[in-house]
Amino acid sequence: MGLLLDVAYLGAGLAAAPWLAFKAATDRRYRHRLGERFGRAPSPGPGSPVLWFHCASVGEVNLVRPLVRRLRAARPGLRLYFSTLTRAGREQAERSFPGVPVTYFPLDFSGAVRLALDRVRPAGVILVELEVWPNFVEECHRRGVPAVVINGRMSGRSFDRYRRLRGFFTRTFRRLRAVGAQNGSSAERLCALGARPVITGNLKFDAEITFDPDAAEREWRGLLGLGDAPVLVAGSTHDPEERILAETYRRLRASIPRLRMIVAPRHLERVAEVEKVIEAADLRCYKRSLLTPAEPSEGVVLLDTVGELARLYAVATAVFIGGTFCPRGGQNMLEPAALGKPIVSGPSLSNFEDVSRALVKAGGMRVVADPAALEAPLGELLRDPGAARDAGRRARDAVAGGRGALEATLALIESNVMGR
Numbered sequence: 001m002g003l004l005l006d007v008a009y010l011g012a013g014l015a016a017a018p019w020l021a022f023k024a025a026t027d028r029r030y031r032h033r034l035g036e037r038f039g040r041a042p043s044p045g046p047g048s049p050v051l052w053f054h055c056a057s058v059g060e061v062n063l064v065r066p067l068v069r070r071l072r073a074a075r076p077g078l079r080l081y082f083s084t085l086t087r088a089g090r091e092q093a094e095r096s097f098p099g100v101p102v103t104y105f106p107l108d109f110s111g112a113v114r115l116a117l118d119r120v121r122p123a124g125v126i127l128v129e130l131e132v133w134p135n136f137v138e139e140c141h142r143r144g145v146p147a148v149v150i151n152g153r154m155s156g157r158s159f160d161r162y163r164r165l166r167g168f169f170t171r172t173f174r175r176l177r178a179v180g181a182q183n184g185s186s187a188e189r190l191c192a193l194g195a196r197p198v199i200t201g202n203l204k205f206d207a208e209i210t211f212d213p214d215a216a217e218r219e220w221r222g223l224l225g226l227g228d229a230p231v232l233v234a235g236s237t238h239d240p241e242e243r244i245l246a247e248t249y250r251r252l253r254a255s256i257p258r259l260r261m262i263v264a265p266r267h268l269e270r271v272a273e274v275e276k277v278i279e280a281a282d283l284r285c286y287k288r289s290l291l292t293p294a295e296p297s298e299g300v301v302l303l304d305t306v307g308e309l310a311r312l313y314a315v316a317t318a319v320f321i322g323g324t325f326c327p328r329g330g331q332n333m334l335e336p337a338a339l340g341k342p343i344v345s346g347p348s349l350s351n352f353e354d355v356s357r358a359l360v361k362a363g364g365m366r367v368v369a370d371p372a373a374l375e376a377p378l379g380e381l382l383r384d385p386g387a388a389r390d391a392g393r394r395a396r397d398a399v400a401g402g403r404g405a406l407e408a409t410l411a412l413i414e415s416n417v418m419g420r
Contacts, residue, residue, distance in 0.1 A: 002110040009109055022164065027269075028255055029087045033299050036104040039115030041083070048077045049123035051417065054105055057089035058307070059332055060094055060128040061152065066208045066406055067413075068097065072412075075418065081120055085131075088268075088306050090267040095307070108133040117143065118199050126415035129153055143168055145416050146177035150409050152191040153182050153201045155350040162193055170194035178416040180409055183354040200412055201405030202354060204334045213339050216314035222289060229258040230317040230382045233341075235309055236266040236331035237322035241346075242274045244325055244371040247279035249300070251375055258380055262312060264303035267333060268321055271304045278302065310335050317388050318381040323347045325371055330356065335362060338399045342391035344368065344377050356403055364395025 037043075044050050048208060051071070053059045061084065083105040084095045091288070093102045106112040113136045124149045125140055130150065140147040154162075162169055173179075173194040179186035180200035185199040221227065232252075234245050242263060249261045265274050271287070278285040284299030291301070303309060313319060313336040322344030323331040332357055333343050343365040349356040359365035366377045381388040 002135055002138065003348065004254065005108070005110070011109070015203065028144055032087055033104060037107050037112070038109075039106045039112035039119070041103040041116045041119045041321065042101050043119045044079055044081055044121075045167075048079050050079045050081050050120060052081045052083065052120055052122035052125045053396070054125065054131050055084050055089060055128045056131055057084060057086040059130075061089055061092045062310075063207060064126075064128060064204050065096055065210075066175045066206055067150075067409060068204065070406065070410055071413070081122060092207070105131075105133075106136070108135045110135050110139070113139045124148065124413075124415070126150055126413065127306065128356060132176070134169070137172050137175045140339060141175040146339075147175070148177050148413060148416050149179040149195075150185060150200070151414065152179050152190060152195075153180055153351065154186045154193075155353070156185075156189075157327075157329065157350055159189040159192075165194060167242060178412055181413045182405075183207070198412065201409035202402065203405045203409060204332060205402035205404040206356065206404070207334060207338065209338060211311055213314045216311040220312060220315040224260070224262075225420045226260055226315065229260050230256060230262045231315050232259065232318055232320065232386070233313055233316035233336070233381060234261065234263045234320040234377060235313065235336065236275075236324055237263060237320075238266055238326045238328055239270070239273075240324050241320075241325050243281070244374065245320065246278055246283060246300070248371075248374050248378065250281060250283070251338075251402065252379055252382065256380065259382060260298075262301040262303060262315075264309045264312065264322075268306065275302055313339050313341055316341045317385065318378055319343050320378070322353075322373075324348045324367075333365065334399055337395035340389075340392035340396040342366075342381050342388050342395060344369060344374065344381070346371070346374075355402075358398045359395055362394045362398035362401075364391055364393075366399050 019278045030409055044282060080100045082100055082102045084090045084093055084225060085105055090102055106116040117139055122145055124146060127147060127149045128151060132154045137147050160264050176195060178192055179197040180196045181190055181197040182202040184199060190197045253259050265271060274284050278300050286299055286301050288301060288303045288305050319336040319341045321331055321343055328346055329351035330349040336343055337359055345367050347367055347369055360367060368374050
């Protein structure tokens with residue numbers, strides 16, 4: 001399988017070579033520690049066993065912090081190792097786990113995978129949210145290194161893609177030592193692909209709040225000059241949601257003139273594009289990185305920094321969750337829900353089926369079918385602080401009711417990796 005995969009990867013790489021060369025020449029992120037992408041991972045050195053966590057990006061790094069804390073408490077001699085796919089994820093891992101080696105995950109070529117595993121020599125590998133790469137999993141299996149998926153999620157859209165190549169991927173999923181699935185629907189899809197999943201729940205419900213929400217709200221209101229104005233926070237937005245939000249915000253201000261809006265694009269490389277969209281709607285736009293305290297008295301704040309969105313949700317009267325008016329399947333709505341913030345979204349929620357269902361059932365989240373319907377539920381929440389607080393309380397209660405995945409995931413790791 002390795003040779004066939006390598007040939008397929010090489011063909012795809014050659015087809016994309018002009019684009020990759022352009023990105024490498026114009027964007028430093030594509031050149032950052034490039035050797036690590038080809039397996040030259042930093043070695044953790046000799047010592048006690050190493051547990052390798054692979055997290056795609058920032059969200060997955062934040063997700064495993066409570067899990068890592070519990071593992072360290074239970075096994076003080078355990079050494080950790082982290083890999084990510086993105087530079088933002090790498091930086092977040094370095095901040096979250098000082099002193100722990102962090103690398104970019106190797107490209108899934110056989111040679112790069114073997115070199116990385118030779119240098120790290122893990123006792124076990126934890127793949128967060130189905131980061132399953134065939135050559136990597138196969139090489140782990142060949143070496144007797146247990147590879148375990150935690151918080152596994154398989155949306156219907158992803159399942160359709162995997163199913164078309166089921167004959168190829170079935171071997172990979174069978175090589176996994178264990179798979180913890182978020183919910184029953186993900187477990188059924190994973191089972192159909194050859195995995196042997198157990199339902200452990202969604203770790204996002206167990207995510208920790210690492211700051212004082214009241215202090216964060218005071219800090220942001222002071223920095224942004226918000227006073228006691230109602231605030232709409234749009235988190236992790238994608239194209240064309242910024243245009244939809246700008247138009248909705250303009251209409252809402254006719255009846256809520258003190259309303260302020262903060263937009264946080266999912267990908268920071270789109271900041272310049274989003275700024276143009278906001279200004280094209282005849283709205284003033286302030287970049288977070290250039291703000292001085294109390295500067296903006298009106299207009300839209302554009303979050304162009306990494307790692308601040310979770311704290312920023314504390315200032316929200318209501319929250320719009322991005323990735324829901326485009327075929328992205330939604331972004332994480334549990335962060336604002338855990339802070340007691342009412343949520344409104346579009347209909348694309350395949351990445352958070354169980355989460356959105358629980359929040360809607362509790363009355364903490366509203367889903368609208370199309371952009372034209374967005375103004376009404378947001379307006380109700382932003383005009384009526386009591387209604388917003390009540391919906392936010394319901395959202396927070398739904399999060400509390402969904403906890404329990406942390407203990408189940410710890411048990412999965414202990415029995416399949418640590419008990420060797």
